[in-house]
Amino acid sequence: MVISDRLKTIREQKDLSQGDIEERTGLKRCYVSRVENGHTVPSIETLEKLARALEVPLYQFFYDGEAPPELQPIPTGAPNDNGEWGNSGESARFFERVRQLLGRLSEPDRKLILHMTSQMVRKNRP
Secondary structure, three states: OOHHHHHHHHHHHOOOOHHHHHHHHOOOHHHHHHHHOOOOOOOHHHHHHHHHHHOOOHHHHOOOOOOOOOOOOOOOOOOOOOOOOOOOHHHHHHHHHHHHHHHHOOHHHHHHHHHHHHHHHHHHOO
């Protein structure tokens, strides 16, 4: 699924112009055009603005079906049968703390950490 194509399709189905989206979101028409043509990748916050302007749920940018996708159950925190690390106990608390800390970082810092992590994983592969 290409978000740019999906965004344009939804906008056209609702008979809205890029100028209408500009008025509803505060995003420049030229920015909306760049997103629709795949020249710019919008942030989640921008996608949320666009979804509100188009009066659609956010998942519709990522999902082709007519009905909402089936929700997967959230793990309860109890260890599962294969004993995966991070599902409960100390490891689950560690992941929760990492999630909280990553939420405080700026976007460039978050990207830097993800890049460094991916480089470390590549170097450690056999």
